Amino acid sequence: MVEEILAYNKRFVAEGGYEEYITTKYPDKKIAILSCMDTRLTALLPAALGLRNGDVKMIKNAGGIISHPFGSAIRSLLVAIYELGVEEVMVIAHSDCGACHMKHDEMIEQMKKRGISQESINMMRFCGVDFAKWLDGFEDTERSVKGTVDLIVSHPLIPHDVKVYGFIIDSVTGELTRCV
Numbered sequence: 358m359v360e361e362i363l364a365y366n367k368r369f370v371a372e373g374g375y376e377e378y379i380t381t382k383y384p385d386k387k388i389a390i391l392s393c394m395d396t397r398l399t400a401l402l403p404a405a406l407g408l409r410n411g412d413v414k415m416i417k418n419a420g421g422i423i424s425h426p427f428g429s430a431i432r433s434l435l436v437a438i439y440e441l442g443v444e445e446v447m448v449i450a451h452s453d454c455g456a457c458h459m460k461h462d463e464m465i466e467q468m469k470k471r472g473i474s475q476e477s478i479n480m481m482r483f484c485g486v487d488f489a490k491w492l493d494g495f496e497d498t499e500r501s502v503k504g505t506v507d508l509i510v511s512h513p514l515i516p517h518d519v520k521v522y523g524f525i526i527d528s529v530t531g532e533l534t535r536c537v
Contacts, residue, residue, distance in 0.1 A: 380411025387444040389414040389437040391430060391505070393421040393451055397528045402449065405531030414443060420456030421449060422501060423508050424491060435514055446509060446521045448537075450502045451528040459494030498525055499536050506537045 369375065392402060394417040403409075414437040416430055423430045437443040465478060465488060482488070495501040502523040509521045523537035 378410045383441050384411065384413045384437070384443060386412045387442055388412070388447060389416060389434055389443045389445075390447045390449055391416045391418075391421055391423070391434070392449040393454055393456065394418055395451060395455065395528065398451060398526070401528070401531050402526060405526065405533065414441060420454060420494060420501065421451075421505070422456070422495070423505050426508065426512060431509075431512060431514075434509065438516065438519055444519060446519060448502055448505045448509070448521065448523045449526050449533070450498050450524070451526045452498070453528050454494075454498060456494040457498060458496065459492065461488040461492035464488075464492050502536045 386408075390402075390413050392398060392415065403412075414433075416433045416437075418424075418430055425431075434443075434446060468478065469475070478488075502525060506521050506523040509515055515521075521537075522535065525534050525536060526532070527534075
């Protein structure tokens with residue numbers, strides 16, 4: 358599959374397919390969106406919001422959440438705010454999310470089936486990794502969005518003038534519902 362992607366990329370570049378996507382690193386709308394990495398949202402979310410390449414900074418991860426106050430999602434938001442001029446943040450979760458109801462113990466069992474040793478898992482625990490906190494999903498999407506918004510708003514390094522909003526997008530229709 359990767360070879361097919363690479364072959365397409367060569368044609369894309371040779372034919373100038375990139376030209377319509379040329380923009381700057383600064384988001385035109387001064388917005389960062391934290392959203393889920395779900396494949397259904399790849400094209401649906403920008404289309405449903407009327408976004409074009411260059412409009413926003415898009416930060417994606419499993420569940421569209423902030424799992425650690427000093428992890429990569431917050432780091433990306435700080436870069437977007439302080440280096441790229443972002444003034445507003447949209448947290449957008451979605452219906453029927455795969456991160457909803459995830460259980461760390463089930464994921465650890467899958468790890469073992471794929472060859473990860475118990476020794477490696479024990480070492481992670483010894484280093485302070487709380488698998489339940491790190492790998493468990495959430496039960497209530499709206500509550501998850503509100504928690505992520507609250508974490509951003511109350512973060513000591515996020516300026517108070519940055520507006521933060523929370524939404525859930527329908528993963529079929531693209532309808533956006535505001536939570537916060």
